[in-house]
Amino acid sequence: MVSPPSPSSSSSSSGLLTVNRYEPELISPAGDTPRELKPLSDLDGQDWLRFMLPLLLFYPQSPSMKGREDPARVVKEALAKALVYYYPLAGRIREGPDCKLGVDCTGEGILFVEADADVSLQELGDSMKPPCGFVNEVLCDVAGSGGIIGCPLLSVTRLKCGGFILGIRLNHAISNSVGLKQFLEAAAELACGASVLSQPPVWRREILKARDPPRVTCTHPEFEDTVDAGSAVAMSDLTNMAHGSFFFGPREVASIKKRLPQHLLPKCSTFELVTACLWKCRTIALEVEPDDVVRLSCVINARGLNVPRGYYGSTSVKAMVLSKAGHLCTSPLGYAVELVKKAKEMVSEEYVRSFIDASVIKGGPNHTTVWDYVVADTTKVGFEAVDFGWGKPVYGGVAGAVPSISIYVKYKTREGEEGIVAAIMLPERAMRRFQEELEKMTDKGTVSEDQYGVDSSMIRSKL
Numbered sequence: 001m002v003s004p005p006s007p008s009s010s011s012s013s014s015g016l017l018t019v020n021r022y023e024p025e026l027i028s029p030a031g032d033t034p035r036e037l038k039p040l041s042d043l044d045g046q047d048w049l050r051f052m053l054p055l056l057l058f059y060p061q062s063p064s065m066k067g068r069e070d071p072a073r074v075v076k077e078a079l080a081k082a083l084v085y086y087y088p089l090a091g092r093i094r095e096g097p098d099c100k101l102g103v104d105c106t107g108e109g110i111l112f113v114e115a116d117a118d119v120s121l122q123e124l125g126d127s128m129k130p131p132c133g134f135v136n137e138v139l140c141d142v143a144g145s146g147g148i149i150g151c152p153l154l155s156v157t158r159l160k161c162g163g164f165i166l167g168i169r170l171n172h173a174i175s176n177s178v179g180l181k182q183f184l185e186a187a188a189e190l191a192c193g194a195s196v197l198s199q200p201p202v203w204r205r206e207i208l209k210a211r212d213p214p215r216v217t218c219t220h221p222e223f224e225d226t227v228d229a230g231s232a233v234a235m236s237d238l239t240n241m242a243h244g245s246f247f248f249g250p251r252e253v254a255s256i257k258k259r260l261p262q263h264l265l266p267k268c269s270t271f272e273l274v275t276a277c278l279w280k281c282r283t284i285a286l287e288v289e290p291d292d293v294v295r296l297s298c299v300i301n302a303r304g305l306n307v308p309r310g311y312y313g314s315t316s317v318k319a320m321v322l323s324k325a326g327h328l329c330t331s332p333l334g335y336a337v338e339l340v341k342k343a344k345e346m347v348s349e350e351y352v353r354s355f356i357d358a359s360v361i362k363g364g365p366n367h368t369t370v371w372d373y374v375v376a377d378t379t380k381v382g383f384e385a386v387d388f389g390w391g392k393p394v395y396g397g398v399a400g401a402v403p404s405i406s407i408y409v410k411y412k413t414r415e416g417e418e419g420i421v422a423a424i425m426l427p428e429r430a431m432r433r434f435q436e437e438l439e440k441m442t443d444k445g446t447v448s449e450d451q452y453g454v455d456s457s458m459i460r461s462k463l
Contacts, residue, residue, distance in 0.1 A: 016119070016124070016127055016133050016134045017117045017118060017119045017124070017134050017137060018117065018118045018137075019115050019116070019117045019118075019134075019137040019138065019140075019157060020115060020116050020117075021113055021114070021115040021140065022113070022114045022115065024111050024112065024113045025111070025112050025114075026108060026109035026110070026111060026112070027076055027079050027080050027083070027109045027110050027111075027112045027154075028080065028083065028090055028107055028108065028109035029080060029083035029084045029087055029090050029107055029109070030077075030080035030081045030083070030084055031084045033083075033084060033087035033090070033105065033107050034087065034105060035105055035106065035107065036105050037094070037102050037103070037104055037105070038088055038091075038102060038103045038105060038203065038205070039100070039101075039102045039103075039205060039206075040093075040100075040101045040102055040103065040173060040174065040205055040313070041205035041206070041207070041208035041209050041313055041314070041356075042208065042209045042210045042356050042359060042360055043208040043313070043314050043315070043316075043317070043355075043356055044101060044173050044174065044205060044208075044313050044314045045099065045100060045101040045173060046314075046359060048318065048374070049172045049173050049176075049314055049316075050171075050172070050173050051171075051172055051402065052169045052170065052171055052172070053168075053169065053170055053171075053172045053177065053180070053398065054135055054139050054167070054168070054169045054398065054399040054400070055167070055168045055169075055170075055177075055180070055383065055396070055397060055398055055399060056128070056132060056135065056138065056139075056165060056166070056167050056168075056395075056396070056397070056399050057165070057166040057167075057168075057184075057383060057386060057393040057395070057396040058121060058124070058128050058163070058165055058393050058394050058395045058396070059071070059121075059163050059164050059165070059166065059388070059390045059391070059393050059394075060121055060161075060162075060163045060390070060391065060393075060394055061121075061161050061162030061163045061390075062162070062389070062390040062391055065162075065389060065390055069389065070158075071156050071158060071164040071166075071388070071390065072114040072156040072158065072164075074191050074388060074389060075154075075156050075166065075187070075191065075388060076112060076114075076156075077191070078187040078188065078190045078191035078388065079110065079112070079154065079187050081187070081190040082183060082186045082187035082190055083109070083110070085186060085197060085200065085201050086183050086186065086201050086312070087105055087107060088103045088105055088174065088203065089110065089152060089170070089174065089175070089183065090105070090106070090107050090108060090109045090110060091103045091104050091105040091106045091107065091108065092104050092106055092108065093171055093173060093174060101173055103174060110152045110153070110154050111152065111153045111154070112153075112154050112155065112156075113140065113153070113154075113155040113156075114155070114156055115138070115155060115156070115157040115158070116157065116158045117137075117138075117157050117158065117159055117160070117165070118160060119159060119160065120159055120160050120161035120163070121159055121161050121163040121394065122161065125414060126413065126414060128394070128395045129245055129247075129395065129409075129411050129421050130245055130397070130398055130399055130400040130401065130407075130409060130421060130423040131243040131244070131245055131399070131400030131401060131423050131425075132399045132400060135167075135399040135400065137157075138155055138157045138165050138167045139153060139155060139167040139168075139169050139399070140155075152168075152169065152170045152171065153167075153168070153169040153170075154166070154167065154168050154169075155167040155168075163390070164390070166388075166393075168180065168184070172314070173314070174313070175312050175313060175314070176301075176313070176314040176315065176316055177376075177378050177381050177383075177398075178301065178312075178315070178381055179311070179312030179313060179314070180312075181381050181382055181383055181386065182199065182201070182310070182312050183201075183312060184383070184386045185199075185385075185386055186199070186201070187388070188386050188387055188388045188389075191388045191389055192387070192388070192389050199309065199310050200310055201310050201312055202308050202309070202310035202311045202312070203311075203313075204308065204311060205313050207306065207307065207308075207311075208307075208313065208314075208315070208352075208356060209356070210356050210357045210359075210360040211353060211356075211357055214356075214357035214358075214360045214361050215354070215357055216354050216357055216358045216361060217350055217353075217354045218346070218350065218351045218354040218355070220320070220354065220355060220358045221295070221320050221322055221368070222295075222297060222318050222320040222368055222372075223358050223359070223362050223368065224368060240427055240428055241403070241425050241426065241427060241428065242425070242426055242427070242428045242431035243400055243401060243423065243424075243425050244423065244424050244425070244426070244431055244434070244435070245400075245421055245422075245423050246278075246421065246422050246423075246424070246438060247411065247413065247419055247420070247421050248270070248274050248419050248420045248421075248422065249413070249417045249418065249419035250417070250419070251442075252419070252442045253270055253273060253274070253419075255441070255442045255443040256273055256274070256277050256333070256441050256442060257273060259332065259333040259334075259441065260273075260333060260334050260337060261332070261334045264334050264337055264338075268337055268341075270420065271340075271377050271408070272337055272340045272341055272344070273337065274408070274420060274422060275296070275298065275340045275375050276333055276336035276337040276339070276340050277333065277336075277438070277441050278373075278375070278406065278422060278424065278438075279294075279296050279328070279336055279340075279373055279375075280328055280329065280333065280336050280437075280441075281434050281437035281438045281441065282373055282424065282426070282434055283325055283328050283329055283373075284329050284433065284434075284437050285426060285430040285431070285433035285434035285437060286371075286426070286427075286430050287430070287433075288325035288329075288371060289325060290324065290325055290326025290327075290329075291324060291325070291326065292324070292325045292371060293322050293323070293324060293325070293371065294322070294323055294324075294325045294328060294371040294372075294373070295320050295321070295322055295368070295370075295371055295372040295373065296320065296321050296323075296339065296340065296343065296372075296373050296375070297318040297319065297320045297343075297372055297373070297374040297375070298318070298319045298320075298340065298343040298344060298375055299316050299317075299318060299374060299375065299376035299377075300316065300317055300318075300319050300343075300344060300347040301315055301316050302315050302316070302317055302347060302349075302352045305349045305352055306349070316376070317347060317351070317352050317355045317356075318355075318374065319343040319344065319346050319347050319351070320343065320372070321339040321340070321342055321343045323335075323336075323339060325371070333441075369404065372404060373404060373406070374404055374405040374406070375405075375406050375407075375408070375422075376405070376406070376407045376408070377407075377408045378397060378398060378407055378408060378409055378410075379408055379409060379410040379420055381397075383396030383397050384396045384397075384410065394412075395411065395412075397409035397410070397411075398423070400423045400425075401423035401424050401425045402425065403425050404425075406422050406423060406424050407422075407423065408420050408421070408422050409421050409423075
């Protein structure tokens, strides 16, 4: 149940804001929940999903709530109520034989951190977009909250303008972005006075388990062994990485589209165009040997394949395409676009089943990562619609990229221009080359050494 936070506090500063935090507390379900061990699906347990997914939602001041409600109290109480329905999220992930994951439904709860920051939402401006330079201030490391079996974490950071930042760090193995948004919507409904949920959660992880016997019927290069593992050493050094953020609005998309052959123009989506552009620029920037094989993995949501409404587990698979680095770098952009389209088109119900079976036959998670660039599109998930009573957030989505993975988010600039922000992480030297290649693609001039532009702004940070 919800209890008042300890008055003792700590503070930290990122240079963008200073945060004063109360002692962390555990928010457990507001009612009795079953104590049981619930197995995750064979899709949930994939190694590429075993990471903590950080998300931030930025809420403006609400005149109707001013002086009446404390957002931390409202969110805590709603969270406790929602955990009665989503009680596995209050448990702990355990790893069993053969690397299989399950959830021990202990009812322990979600760690909650209440805090105050010395800035207004207006002052934060475009620093809200990924990569967020102050994510560690609003989603601080709390003992027990890290790692695959760590505790989920949620925070509310009040701003001096009356708005607040909602931060979430949840293990991706138990729920993907769509499932997390469903959980937050449930809590928001309860915060706004609902007595029952409009969409009850559905567990049923058995529907995405391997067939008996498992059988691989499609081609899955993502599981194949590689012999060039020493080639990508530069991507493994996390002490010398730059984190970049790039905006693709109508102007950028139109500039890139001019590079396509006429037959691709009517049937090329923004996702396909941006992904092809980023993959090509990234490969050039990394200076991959021409004969090395580079890989693009599109994360495809397979929710339409007999998955019931309310299901909040992972329904995402990787669809991988390959190319010689030299061919990708020297060919027209249309070549990369065709490969992205091929990756999307290969995902059928049989592909999903074959993908799950392949992971089991391999004896556990065993995905190829050498020169692999993974992209995921969250622009249609709808985090920007989650309303706890303060209205919709001005931005809601992931806080940044992780090595080799870019996640696209919907974003509106301060000037009101809508588009996609793609965060990317690269070695520092490669990041400069990447930006130069991207500027060529979007017909922008070269920037100076200490300036990173406006629409393709980049925040660099040591990780």
